[in-house]
Structure formats: C-alpha cells, structure tokens
Amino acid sequence: MPQIDQKAEFDWDNTKIAVVAAKWNSFITDEMLKGAVSALKSRGIRDENIYTMRCPGSFELPLSCMYCIDNLDVDAVIAIGVVIRGGTPHFDYVCDAVTRGITDLNLNTGVPVAFGVLTTDNVEQAVERASLEKGNKGAEAAISACEMIQLEKALQRVED
Numbered sequence: 020m021p022q023i024d025q026k027a028e029f030d031w032d033n034t035k036i037a038v039v040a041a042k043w044n045s046f047i048t049d050e051m052l053k054g055a056v057s058a059l060k061s062r063g064i065r066d067e068n069i070y071t072m073r074c075p076g077s078f079e080l081p082l083s084c085m086y087c088i089d090n091l092d093v094d095a096v097i098a099i100g101v102v103i104r105g106g107t108p109h110f111d112y113v114c115d116a117v118t119r120g121i122t123d124l125n126l127n128t129g130v131p132v133a134f135g136v137l138t139t140d141n142v143e144q145a146v147e148r149a150s151l152e153k154g155n156k157g158a159e160a161a162i163s164a165c166e167m168i169q170l171e172k173a174l175q176r177v178e179d
Contacts, residue, residue: 021175024173029172033068036165037071039097058161077102080121098159104138118134121134135161
C-alpha cells in the first residue's frame with residue numbers, strides 16, 4: 020500500500036494565508052489572531068504573505084473568507100471567531116450558519132478554510148481557549164491550515 024509522504028521538506032516562502040478575525044468579542048479574538056500569526060511565522064511563512072483582516076462578527080466569517088479566496092491568491096484561510104451561549108436560540112443559529120458556511124467554502128472552492136471559531140457556554144471557557152500560554156485555538160487553526168496545504172502538495176507530488 021503506497022504511503023503519501025506528508026512530512027517531506029516543504030518551502031513555506033511563497034505560501035500565502037489570510038486570517039480573518041471577527042471583531043465581536045475582540046478581547047478574545049485578538050489573542051487568537053496573535054496565536055495564529057505566531058504559529059504561521061514559526062512555520063516560516065513570511066510577514067508579507069500573512070494577510071490579516073477583521074469582519075463584524077462570526078456570522079460574517081464565511082462571506083469574509085470567500086472574499087479572501089476570490090480576491091487574494093491565498094493557499095488557505097483561517098476563520099477566527101467566538102460565539103458564546105446566551106439565553107436565546109441565537110447561539111445555535113450562528114453556530115450552525117458559520118459551521119455550514121465554512122464547510123461549504125472548503126468543499127466548493129478547494130481552498131482550505133480552517134475553523135478557528137470557539138463555541139462556548141461562557142466567557143471563561145472562551146478566554147481559556149484563547150490563552151497564548153495554555154493552548155491557543157487560533158494557533159491550532161493555523162497549524163490545521165498548514166497541514167491541509169501540505170496534504171494537497173503531497174498529493175500533487177504523487178500525481179507528478
């Protein structure tokens with residue numbers, strides 16, 4: 020059985036990634052954005068190839084990510100947002116719409132869109148998951164985006 024070599028040397032110099040962070044709950048998304056950018060830089064992605072931008076809230080993330088795919092020559096997009104449960108069904112509607120929208124972008128464009136959207140029961144859970152010291156979910160989404168780029172490149176090498 021052939022093995023796909025996803026660990027082969029990879030040149031990140033020309034890799035371009037957009038990071039879209041929601042403004043809503045910015046005290047949390049700011050930390051996630053920092054984590055994502057730090058993780059991308061640690062992979063060797065150059066500053067000038069990391070596009071960062073803001074959208075109003077998590078609901079707007081799928082369309083904002085689509086704008087990036089349509090207008091920037093990016094290899095991947097990272098969507099960063101926070102949806103915190105409240106006393107109404109709004110939480111469920113937003114979570115479903117964002118998840119569906121990002122999934123559709125992945126499947127319909129072929130460009131990896133990493134899901135860095137926290138869906139938590141309270142602010143404390145969100146803050147904990149955005150910690151730069153304890154396991155930043157923005158950084159995890161950035162790593163996921165990079166791994167998807169590597170997977171696609173590995174499969175292209177098999178075709179060559």
